[in-house]
Amino acid sequence: QSALTQPASVSGSPGQSITISCTGTRSDVGSYNLISWYEQHPGKAPRLLIYEVKKRPSGVSNRFSGSKSGNTASLTISGLQAEDEADYFCCSYVGSSTYVFGTGTKVTVL
Amino acid sequence: QVQLQQGGAALLKPSETLSLTCGVSGASFSGHFWTWIRQPPGKGLEWIGEINHLGSATSNSSLKSRVTISIDPSRNHFSLRLTSVTAADTAVYYCARYPYTDYGRFDSWGQGTLVTVSS
Numbered sequence: 001q002s003a004l005t006q007p008a009s010v011s012g013s014p015g016q017s018i019t020i021s022c023t024g025t026r027s028d029v030g031s032y033n034l035i036s037w038y039e040q041h042p043g044k045a046p047r048l049l050i051y052e053v054k055k056r057p058s059g060v061s062n063r064f065s066g067s068k069s070g071n072t073a074s075l076t077i078s079g080l081q082a083e084d085e086a087d088y089f090c091c092s093y094v095g096s097s098t099y100v101f102g103t104g105t106k107v108t109v110l
Numbered sequence: 111q112v113q114l115q116q117g118g119a120a121l122l123k124p125s126e127t128l129s130l131t132c133g134v135s136g137a138s139f140s141g142h143f144w145t146w147i148r149q150p151p152g153k154g155l156e157w158i159g160e161i162n163h164l165g166s167a168t169s170n171s172s173l174k175s176r177v178t179i180s181i182d183p184s185r186n187h188f189s190l191r192l193t194s195v196t197a198a199d200t201a202v203y204y205c206a207r208y209p210y211t212d213y214g215r216f217d218s219w220g221q222g223t224l225v226t227v228s229s
Contacts, residue, residue: 001171003154034214038155045204045222046155051215089155093214097143097168101155 004029004090004102011108012080020105022073022090028100030071034093037066037075041086049088050075077107085109112137114205114220122227128192132205132220139163139183142209145216146179146190148201156201161188162210195227 005023012018022029022037029035035053038046048057050066053073063078073092077084090102115133122128132144146158159169161179169177173192181188192199205220 003156036214036216038216045219046216047219048215048217051212051217057215057217091155091157091214091216097160098170099157099214101147101157104154 001028001094001098001100004092004100006088006090006102006105008103009106009108011110012077013110014080014082016080017076017078018080018107020075020077020088020090020107022075022092022102024071024073024092024100026071028071028092028094029068029073031095032093033068035066035068035073036091037064037073038089038091039084039086040089046089080109082109112207112218114207114218116203116205116220116223119224119226122195122225123229124196124227125194126227128190128195128199128203128225130190130203130205130223130225131187132189133187134207135186137207137218139181139188141211142207144179144181144188145206145208147204147206147216149204149222150198150201158190158192158203195225197227199225200227201225 037050040046053068054066113135140163143160145160161167167179176193178191202222206216208215
């Protein structure tokens with residue numbers, strides 16, 4: 001199972017919106033609405049931002065939103081803030097109780 | 111509130127066996143899958159495998175022959191065993207969990223354990 005493809009880096013100015021893509025295949029992203037997104041600051045464990053494509057756990061800012069079209073899922077961060085500078089990873093269920101993560105995207109706040 | 115607790119860093123030589131344990135407090139083992147995920151230095155996350163409270167486990171096909179995941183609810187922990195390690199297994203290893211009702215919702219993570227494989 002190959003890693004899902006994410007852009008290596010995305011940048012934006014404070015207050016702007018950015019979108020991170022996560023491209024898979026018909027066998028993973030395209031087959032299941034079981035896409036999750038994680039934020040990871042240096043030296044820290046990942047933190048859940050989005051699950052089941054667009055659901056937000058309690059405590060996660062509504063500036064984070066998720067969507068999916070075909071074999072590509074997306075995470076949008078609105079009103080970009082300095083604290084959003086981190087690495088972001090997507091994850092997809094691929095059947096038979098197995099998962100695959102994305103390659104990761106470094107977000108830089110200019 | 112659930113807490114997943116992992117041990118300190120480990121140094122292994124090539125061909126040795128990696129053994130890690132994740133202690134669980136504040137939650138029951140039933141109703142969740144208990145998962146191992148790793149991250150090589152400077153790289154992305156890789157799903158290793160998972161186990162439920164009944165001891166039914168699955169693992170990444172790329173590691174399957176070397177991976178054993180076990181669970182001991184009576185001692186409040188689950189474990190990972192990876193045999194015949196090489197430098198490519200150098201990574202931070204995380205334990206995590208997700209509920210039966212929300213596949214892939216990894217909502218709680220351990221702090222991670224750095225495992226270095228070097229001769």
